[in-house]
Amino acid sequence: MEERKSKRGKIGLTVFLLVDLLLIGAAVYMIAARQRDIPTGAPLGGTAASVLDSVPEETVPAATEPDVPAPLELADEIECGYAYVVNASDGLVLAEKNGEERMYPASMTKLMTLLLACESGIEPDEPFTFDQDMLDPLIERGASRVGFEAGETVTFGDLLYGSVLPSGGDATAALAIMIDGDEQTFANHMNRKAQALGMFDTHFSNASGLHAEDHYSTARDIALLLQETLKHDLCRTVLTAPVYTTSRTSQHPNGLELYSVVDQRMAGFLPQHIVFQGGKTGFTDYAGYCLASFAEQEGTTYIVVVAGGEEKETPCRDAQTLYELLCGVPEQNVGEQ
Structure with missing residues (x-):
């Protein structure tokens, strides 16, 4: 009996030891498996979040915007104090000189008058009759005029061409009256349109640029204005007309x-490799000589605005230089007359 009890005790001890060994082996296996899953350098005993935080993220290339060349900062290349050059086909600014500094636009103002006139919906054959009261202030201030006389009846179309080709202040004053009743109301109209176009450094007080x-x-705002004006076929037709009766x-x-x-002024300064189209001149003693113009090359339209010139x-000359710079004329030829 005692021998059987001793034998059963030895068997139980053996089973107990085997179970302990199996439990120890399982624990060792789980620890080893966990260690394999923990990244190198992870804080042992840390939380799950700390372990996850230590996992290196996959490197993802940062999104990059297309390279847009910075505008050429003009200095000695031109004589005018202000300039702005833009590719009107894609809006890319190509060059500038004091382009966002305020200046007096003189008769480049008439681009806005032309734009609002073409947007007014008034028929080209609509008549308008001049009177002496509206002509006298223009005569007193020495404004450029078409030559319309008191009592003369002309058409809305005549006024469009008269405001641009000879830069007639009599024509712009008449357009203001036809569109809005008087020039002050029209000037307010001009300013609302300027704000709508993003011309935030512009304010007009008259229709002609006096x-x-x-x-x-x-210069930047005038370029923006010309770019908008060129979207209208009638405006473009007027701006490119060499003569009108x-x-x-x-x-x-x-x-x-x-x-x-x-x-007439650009006749001796036509650029090479690009077709000059037209534009609008301007001059006052305060503004100097100005020119907003556009030209085309293989379907691309370029706008050049220069202002503050000392001579007519x-x-x-500056416009010619800038158009030739844009069109890839060899550097040694730029500016040669």
Whole structure:
């Protein structure tokens, strides 16, 4: 009996030891498996979050925007004090000189007058009759005029071409009256449109560009204005016309033959490798000589605005230089006349 009890005791002890060994082996296996899953450098005994935080993230290349070349900062390349050059086909600014500084726009203002006139919906043959009261202030200030006389009746179309080709202040004053009733109301209209176009450094006080302290813009804003103007076929037609004859009236039986001031001034400064189209000149004693123009090359439209020139030819020469820079003329030829 005692022998059987001793034998059963030995068997139980053996089973107990085997179970302990199996439990120890399982524990060792689980520890080893866990250690394999813990990344190198992870804090032992840390929370699950601390372990996950230590897992290196997969490197993902940062998204990059397309490289946009910075505008050329103009200095000695041109003589005018202000300039802004833009590719109107894609909006890329190519060059600038004091482009966002306020300056006086002179008759480049008439681009806004033309734009609002073309947007007004007034028919080209709508008549307008001049009176002496509206002409006298222009005469007193020495404003450029088409030559319309008191009592003369012309058409809305005549006024469009008269405002641009010879830069007639009489034509712009008439357009303001036809569109909004008086020039001050029209100037408010001009300012609302300027804000809508993003011309945030521009304020107009008249339709023609006659000097006033609160009548100002920037080369950048004028370029933006010209870019918008070129979206309208009628505006483009007027801006590119070399000559136009007004309606026959009793004051002018054969009409008035109007020639483009831009064409006349640019005749000796036409750039190579690009087709000059047209634009708008400007001048006052405060603004200097100005020119907002556009040209085309293989379907691409370029806009050049230059202002603050000391001589009549200065903006024309600068425009030629800038168009040739844009069109890949060899550097040694740039500026040669």
